[in-house]
Amino acid sequence: MSDSQRIHITDVSPRDGLQNQAVHLSTEAKLQLIALLAEAGVQSVEATSFVSPKAVPQMADAGELVPRIAARWPQLRTSVLVPNLKGLERAHAAGAQEIAVVLSATETMNRKNINMGLEQALDVSEQTLAAAQALGLRTRAYVAVAFDCPFEGETPLAEVLRLAARMHAAGAGEVVVADTIGSASPGMVKERFAALRGVVPVDRLAVHLHDTRGMGAANAWAALEAGVRRFDASVGGIGGCPFAPGAAGNLATEDLVLLAERSGFATGLSLDGLLSAVDFAQAQLQRPLGGRSIAWLQRQRDKRREAEAMTA
């Protein structure tokens, strides 16, 4: 297996997955979810965010969660979202080793999301990245709404390239290009990553996909073909807003692993392990979860269990 056949998955279910859920998971339950992910072979998680507990009460336990993860899984790469220097301070105080900043690629999205204009948001992201590096932390920088913006329509590619280049120049360890509303097509992924490779070395590029239109797996394949080897995904596809009927969440980790492994890539993740995490998450969130492959994966597991029971 050459290095080019190895892909790196950050499971973002504890953060992007849980941040919009009606049911709020306890710190204990989050640790159980992360335990199941670690057992499944996940080596990198996005664990939480240091944002206002008023705005995102689901993440209010960030300061408690981070040191408990570090104590229990010292080898697990654990990233946390920070909106600004104040968030960085809290994350650092909690012992975080890696932080992520989020920069939206349009004026309106930044105003709606963080009540700042784009240029101010860019400043804040650069300052936060610089301060984090000064503290010796690893960093990721999201470029959000990098395909379409819910307010402005298609995001100009030139703007995405400009911001990705700025995040790279600011020292971001990974520049994570995000299809925040799940509107990308594989043709767009192909085109945009071909251009992005010109401004950020491909081994520093990651892709963050949502599966709103059922194209998450196709977009992941287009990214793989473009040379991208770093992916965000969320076990069970957790992340859709439960109040929008049919709204799909993130690209499901199990879908990505199935697609990649069947296509000759190595992920290091166990599909059975991921199914156990899906079981747990849906029991906690009290709604059915799972990506597009879940029915097939569960049938395979059932068949194997039946066969084992017969020979037992």
Add this chain to the structure above:
Amino acid sequence: MSDSQRIHITDVSPRDGLQNQAVHLSTEAKLQLIALLAEAGVQSVEATSFVSPKAVPQMADAGELVPRIAARWPQLRTSVLVPNLKGLERAHAAGAQEIAVVLSATETMNRKNINMGLEQALDVSEQTLAAAQALGLRTRAYVAVAFDCPFEGETPLAEVLRLAARMHAAGAGEVVVADTIGSASPGMVKERFAALRGVVPVDRLAVHLHDTRGMGAANAWAALEAGVRRFDASVGGIGGCPFAPGAAGNLATEDLVLLAERSGFATGLSLDGLLSAVDFAQAQLQRPLGGRSIAWLQRQRDKRREAEAMTA
């Protein structure tokens, strides 16, 4: 729009979609489904099969259906499956202008499916293709289980290439490479079509995908990238066995259209028109249908209708 950006979709829902359904559609209902497909812009359908009515009672009205389609939609390209010379005779008597033969790529699949060995099935396919051409009919030839066989595991690529080349040499207008059990990955699609292009001109190659593992759209993208422009698909993804929980059917026509159009390809099909066909089919079959994009497509339609109602 260059020719290379134009894709050709054969909607197989009236045949591959309906042949395994618990609810049997009347001839009138099938004509209504085809009417909706034609209204949606579909220019090619696989309408029925001339097989034993005992084995496949859902297709028992083939002899009545074909002339009624021809009378009502003289421009609609209408293909029918024929298992052998006897089926061809019946299809020809009914006025069929295009037939398809099905050759499975493994010994066991042929034995289970048509109680013949592979070499005998190859003979029958070649004879049927020759006879159909002598009658002036257009022809398609399926190479089934071209990725994996449910009985023999992965189908050797060399065997798929041999059979595809034989079907091409026998004059098949299209060689339809079929992922019959929906086990293909985009990596396999890429590899196999790169090789298939060496034995069949790419404009004579078509791909027939199932969505069992949620990789139908990703596989379609891999086929597009390999230069394939001819696709089978089934509106609403009809085609799964209703007795196998979670068993997915064919690649949904609406998923393929959404992916292709958003990626810069032209299909000539209307998503709204396809949604009407899904509505009709699920009312008839009394179960929810729709591909991976259906929830999003329906939400868009609902929003548009609400907006129209407000301005009305």
